[in-house]
Amino acid sequence: MWRSALAWGAIAACAAVLAGALRPKRYTARASFVAEQQRVRNLPSGLGALAAQFGLDVGGDAGRSPQFYRDLVETSGLLLGVLDSAVVVAPGASTSVRRLVQGAGDDSQASLDQLVRRLRKRISAQADPRTSVVTVMVSEKTPVAAEGLAGLLIRSIKQFNVTTRQLQARELRIFLEKRVSDASQSLHDAEDGLRTFYERNRRLGDSPQLIFEESRMKRQIELRQELFTVLSKELESAKIDEVNDTPTITVVDPPFASSRPDGPGLVAIGLVALVLGIGARGGWLVLAGR
Numbered sequence: 001m002w003r004s005a006l007a008w009g010a011i012a013a014c015a016a017v018l019a020g021a022l023r024p025k026r027y028t029a030r031a032s033f034v035a036e037q038q039r040v041r042n043l044p045s046g047l048g049a050l051a052a053q054f055g056l057d058v059g060g061d062a063g064r065s066p067q068f069y070r071d072l073v074e075t076s077g078l079l080l081g082v083l084d085s086a087v088v089v090a091p092g093a094s095t096s097v098r099r100l101v102q103g104a105g106d107d108s109q110a111s112l113d114q115l116v117r118r119l120r121k122r123i124s125a126q127a128d129p130r131t132s133v134v135t136v137m138v139s140e141k142t143p144v145a146a147e148g149l150a151g152l153l154i155r156s157i158k159q160f161n162v163t164t165r166q167l168q169a170r171e172l173r174i175f176l177e178k179r180v181s182d183a184s185q186s187l188h189d190a191e192d193g194l195r196t197f198y199e200r201n202r203r204l205g206d207s208p209q210l211i212f213e214e215s216r217m218k219r220q221i222e223l224r225q226e227l228f229t230v231l232s233k234e235l236e237s238a239k240i241d242e243v244n245d246t247p248t249i250t251v252v253d254p255p256f257a258s259s260r261p262d263g264p265g266l267v268a269i270g271l272v273a274l275v276l277g278i279g280a281r282g283g284w285l286v287l288a289g290r
Helices: 002-022 045-053 066-072 076-081 109-123 144-200 208-242 266-288
Strands: 028-037 084-088 092-098 122-129 133-139 249-257
Touching: 028 066, 028 144, 066 122, 066 133, 066 144, 076 109, 076 144, 076 249, 084 144, 109 122, 133 249, 144 249, 249 266
Parallel strands: none
Antiparallel strands: 028 133, 028 249, 084 092, 122 133
């Protein structure tokens, strides 16, 4: 009886090892990064409220949470943007992401949807809220391809950060240019009003009312001058941010894929199949009364 069970176990182990050797192999590359916090603008409260009415978020925390980047990796916008990018799949060989996921060459809605779904199945991400480290995992047919696709995703995230930051800075620059122009005109009007006041009133010391009016006009000029100065400084900062292409992503662990494929090894598969084969055959013989 036991010889028969061992024979069945050996056959099951051989079959399992053969199936494991022939199964498509997948390799997973991991890459980790930390998103740096962006500088927060501290505009005057009144100006910040006015900017908010135009849809400009210039206050509060300018950083994004790790969970944001975890979800960003699998968004359709990011994945569609890398479909035609080149990925190294072997030493000295590269192909497009579209061909890597074996997608159709046309840009129909159905084809793009299929490409995104296939690509999304090969990608996953994790975020640690304690350390703010985001880990991206990519599964591909070869280690080089997995590392190449993971590196491409990291570069796309960096480009996304730079683009959105520059877009926000451009919108803020346009808003501030209008405010600076208005503040400059308001300041000039106040200064012209004070000059006209002096031209009409040569002797101010003899009239307390004229002295009070002069003081009031000077205060208005000082306030408008202060507002103009603040707006001008913010405008210069927005112009610098608009052309700033420094990435805000720090790669902690570059893409790396093990040379061993995912899943259990052939030895483990053979041992499990051997045990199951012996158990199944032994149980059958016992039930059969042999």
